[in-house]
Amino acid sequence: MALPPTPTEIPLSEAVGRYLESCRRRAMIRRLSTATVTNYTVDLHRFLELLPQAGEHTTESVTGAHVDEVLLAYANTTDHRRRATPGDVVGDPRKRMAATDEEAKAPGSTLRMRRSLSRFFAYCVEQSWATVSPMRTSEMEPKDEGKLRxxxxxxxxxxxxxxxxxxxxxxxxxxxxxxxxxxxxxxxxxxxxxxxxxxxxxxxxxxxxxxxxxxxxxxxxxxxxxxxxxxxxxxxxxxxxxxxxxxxxxxxxxxxxxxxxxxxxxxxxxxxxxxxxxxxxxxxxxxxxxxxxxxxxxxxxxxxxxxxxxxxxxxxxxxxxxxxxxxxxxxxxxxxxxxxxxxxxxxxx
CATH class of the missing domain: 1.10.443.10 (Intergrase catalytic core)
Incomplete structure (x- = not known):
């Protein structure tokens, strides 16, 4: 039985850039919608922002625990659809920490982020940049998306x-x-x-x-x-x-x-x-x-x-x-x- 090839590790940020470029090319031939590419772009850039020492990570070094840490941080940021109140700090509403559970990201938003990460790391495995996807050992998976808005x-x-x-x-x-x-x-x-x-x-x-x-x-x-x-x-x-x-x-x-x-x-x-x-x-x-x-x-x-x-x-x-x-x-x-x-x-x- 043949062993899988040894992965060629590349910096995580470089992998994200290559993946998004691949998505844009697929959108040009209508294998992906432009809205999907936009979602992937937003989610993966947010992942790099929330991952501690993201600049030091490679495609092989990210673990399921790292993914869970990011998803938890993401879930605790405010839902950007919520209008800012007079006491809120001015800035990107997507990065504002939620003060209450009601202000936090809806489970469906966190689930979408998780799906974006799943597709990205699956691509890394396909390109032999990683041995396995860290999503296999990730434990944070929202199940209940709640009622639709x-x-x-x-x-x-x-x-x-x-x-x-x-x-x-x-x-x-x-x-x-x-x-x-x-x-x-x-x-x-x-x-x-x-x-x-x-x-x-x-x-x-x-x-x-x-x-x-x-x-x-x-x-x-x-x-x-x-x-x-x-x-x-x-x-x-x-x-x-x-x-x-x-x-x-x-x-x-x-x-x-x-x-x-x-x-x-x-x-x-x-x-x-x-x-x-x-x-x-x-x-x-x-x-x-x-x-x-x-x-x-x-x-x-x-x-x-x-x-x-x-x-x-x-x-x-x-x-x-x-x-x-x-x-x-x-x-x-x-x-x-x-x-x-x-x-x-x-x-x-």
């Missing part, structure tokens, strides 16, 4: 309708109202991820014919393509938007004011502005939501309308219905309606 859960039907109507604004209040309406429709109706939307080109659109509806070719997770039918009203919005841009417009389906491809953060900001417009126009039905919350909205509302879960899974690009089930949120009053409609409910005279 409200912004990541689905809107109810009235909230979703209000966002689609008021969120884009109009030509007077928002010069990009048609583009924003398309983005909101792709997220809230078809359940597309923000990363999938920004990757769309106009060539991915197939126009409707007398025998077939319009459709989009979506490049999703797992480096797979799927075809998503496009409702006529959304096709009309895209057609009018591209006509306004002119025949010489760049290839990306949705463009920034300077004509470049949108980034995931642009989609997030677009949605934040849409929520503000909705709150101004219809405060009773307005609620904060993030792009993934609109993906939850699409799945939940379709299932509530009686769609087959396999069809919803296909639309969202899930390989199993188990994944789809994790996207479903209970709508207000839905459980009560279901119980009252039970087939064994006695019929009142």
């Amino acid at each position: 409200v912004e990541r859960t689905s809107l109810d039907l009235e909230q979703a309708k209000a966002l689609l109507v008021h969120g884009p604004g109009d030509a007077k209040s928002n010069p990009h109202h048609d583009r924003d309406a398309i983005a909101l429709g792709l997220m809230g109706v078809l359940g597309l991820r923000a990363g999938e939307i920004v990757a769309l080109d106009i060539d991915h659109l197939t126009r409707a014919t007398p025998t077939a509806p319009a459709s989009l070719q979506i490049y999703g997770k797992g480096r797979t393509w799927r075809t998503v039918p496009l409702p006529p009203w959304l096709e009309d919005l895209i057609t009018a938007y591209r006509a306004r841009l002119g025949t010489g417009a760049p290839a990306p389906l949705l463009l920034s004011p300077t004509g470049r491809r949108l980034a995931v953060r642009d989609i997030e900001r677009l949605l934040e502005r849409a929520v503000k417009r909705t709150r101004a126009a219809d405060p009773a039905r307005a609620r904060a939501v993030v792009p993934h919350g609109l993906r939850h909205t699409a799945a939940t509302l379709m299932l509530a309308e009686g769609w087959d879960v396999k069809i919803v899974a296909q639309l969202l690009g899930h390989t199993t219905v188990h994944t789809t089930s994790q996207y479903l949120d209970e709508l207000p009053g839905e459980l009560s309606v279901a119980v009252n409609a039970h087939p064994l409910t006695p019929v009142r005279a």
